[in-house]
Amino acid sequence: MSQLGVLTRKELHGTFTSPIGYTIAAVFLLVLGYTFSLSLFQTKVANLNYIFHQMYVLSVLLVPVLTMRAFAEERRNDTLELLLTAPVREVWIVLAKYLAGVAMVWGMYAGSIVYAVILGLYGEPDWGPIYSGYLALALCGSLLVAIGILTSSVTENQVVAAALALGIVLMLWFIDAASSLVGAPFDQLLVNLSLIGHFRPIATGSVFLSDVAYFITGTLFALFLATRWLSER
Amino acid sequence: MTVERAAPASTGAAVVARNVSKRYGPVLALDDVSLDIAQGEVFCLLGPNGSGKTTFIRMLAGYLAPSHGALTLAGHDVTTDSLAARRKLGYVPESVPTYRHMRVDEFLRFMGRLRGLSTGEVGAAIERVAAMLMLGDVMRKPTRALSRGFRQRVGLAQALLHDPEIVILDEPTNGLDPRQIIEVRSLIRSLAPRHTVIMSSHILSEVEKTADRVAVLLGGKLRGERAVGASADLEPWFMSLT
Numbered sequence: 355m356s357q358l359g360v361l362t363r364k365e366l367h368g369t370f371t372s373p374i375g376y377t378i379a380a381v382f383l384l385v386l387g388y389t390f391s392l393s394l395f396q397t398k399v400a401n402l403n404y405i406f407h408q409m410y411v412l413s414v415l416l417v418p419v420l421t422m423r424a425f426a427e428e429r430r431n432d433t434l435e436l437l438l439t440a441p442v443r444e445v446w447i448v449l450a451k452y453l454a455g456v457a458m459v460w461g462m463y464a465g466s467i468v469y470a471v472i473l474g475l476y477g478e479p480d481w482g483p484i485y486s487g488y489l490a491l492a493l494c495g496s497l498l499v500a501i502g503i504l505t506s507s508v509t510e511n512q513v514v515a516a517a518l519a520l521g522i523v524l525m526l527w528f529i530d531a532a533s534s535l536v537g538a539p540f541d542q543l544l545v546n547l548s549l550i551g552h553f554r555p556i557a558t559g560s561v562f563l564s565d566v567a568y569f570i571t572g573t574l575f576a577l578f579l580a581t582r583w584l585s586e587r
Numbered sequence: 588m589t590v591e592r593a594a595p596a597s598t599g600a601a602v603v604a605r606n607v608s609k610r611y612g613p614v615l616a617l618d619d620v621s622l623d624i625a626q627g628e629v630f631c632l633l634g635p636n637g638s639g640k641t642t643f644i645r646m647l648a649g650y651l652a653p654s655h656g657a658l659t660l661a662g663h664d665v666t667t668d669s670l671a672a673r674r675k676l677g678y679v680p681e682s683v684p685t686y687r688h689m690r691v692d693e694f695l696r697f698m699g700r701l702r703g704l705s706t707g708e709v710g711a712a713i714e715r716v717a718a719m720l721m722l723g724d725v726m727r728k729p730t731r732a733l734s735r736g737f738r739q740r741v742g743l744a745q746a747l748l749h750d751p752e753i754v755i756l757d758e759p760t761n762g763l764d765p766r767q768i769i770e771v772r773s774l775i776r777s778l779a780p781r782h783t784v785i786m787s788s789h790i791l792s793e794v795e796k797t798a799d800r801v802a803v804l805l806g807g808k809l810r811g812e813r814a815v816g817a818s819a820d821l822e823p824w825f826m827s828l829t
Binding site for chain 1: 645648649650651652670671673674676678680682684685686687688689697698700701702703745
């Protein structure tokens with residue numbers, strides 16, 4: 355267990371000293387600040403629904419770029435050989451990378467709390483959907499990081515890792531659109547696999563256990579696959 | 588071809604390989620290799636590039652698993668008891684990888700902690716290996732700024748931090764200048780018999796000056812193994828095998 359701490363500290367150090375992380379966080383917060391100002395001045399409505407969906411879209415596009423280095427860089431620099439020949443379980447290596455990725459993504463989300471504070475200072479927002487919106491983002495961000503870690507574990511090419519993650523996430527986003535093309539029971543299966551279908555209810559204030567379970571199960575499944583892939587020698 | 592065998596230097600076996608093969612898809616990289624490596628000896632795998640040396644070294648280090656056969660390291664099967672086997676070894680890959688964003692002291696601290704040393708133990712271990720490998724001047728430097736020679740020393744330092752029974756070095760003198768080669772050679776000799784050293788090389792003279800025993804790999808097959816005496820001339824023997 356102490357090795358998980360050692361590995362996580364190393365990953366956090368790598369993440370927070372990388373220009374990629376800061377560049378992505380800057381782009382994320384800049385675009386968000388712009389759209390928040392626009393939506394606030396145009397609608398004059400004290401809620402963050404639009405911002406949460408904006409954050410969802412930005413996360414889908416940017417998290418694969420954040421996570422692409424995770425294993426791909428270790429493979430390219432041969433440092434994976436050091437990790438995998440040390441007396442460390444593969445699951446700790448995967449979890450450490452996941453925790454560092456989640457810390458970075460949640461950190462970016464935390465930067466947007468200032469918008470909620472502004473709404474609280476100058477309006478009377480309904481806080482329920484704001485809390486659940488952050489819950490939706492936290493869950494969705496975790497799943498996106500786990501998918502990015504998985505795709506990074508299968509290649510030494512960072513661009514391939516990012517493209518694979520983006521492809522998987524976009525497929526999950528739009529998969530329910532194909533439900534009308536297939537018969538029962540597959541139509542329901544496709545609907546239940548939809549990323550946005552599980553994100554939207556929580557982001558708008560309706561927290562269902564099934565939606566929470568979707569994100570947690572997906573995250574655990576992606577991390578399990580990454581660990582299995584890494585264990586393949 | 589009959590495999591020539593020489594008696595191990597001492598009775599205890601640090602490594603036992605039995606009918607070990609490794610297949611990458613249709614390519615058979617290592618073919619039915621069996622050998623014993625005694626405790627405390629410097630053992631060298633000799634062969635040209637692509638002969639299967641790195642594949643065998645990587646299997647010993649636990650980075651690859653054998654497709655067939657059994658491989659035991661310090662009494663632990665590298666496949667079924669992998670963690671215990673990995674605790675017994677220190678390993679320096681051929682490319683001597685380091686984390687480029689870390690300083691040398693940070694890198695050694697990380698590797699020491701990863702190999703199970705406590706916070707208290709790791710400081711003393713770093714002091715010990717830094718003195719042994721004369722790293723004092725570069726400890727605060729980023730690893731990306733090191734010369735190849737110092738990078739090799741840092742690689743050796745991380746492999747020795749936890750005082751392992753077995754030290755595995757893949758082509759340890761690759762890319763070094765003559766002076767650095769002599770230093771590394773002398774260091775390797777100084778590790779035995781306290782540690783079992785297993786190294787690979789494609790340079791015959793290197794083996795003659797460093798190893799107690801040598802095995803020749805060609806095309807993934809073990810062609811022969813023998814002891815290396817003080818005045819050994821391996822060339823005729825090597826030529827007869829190839």
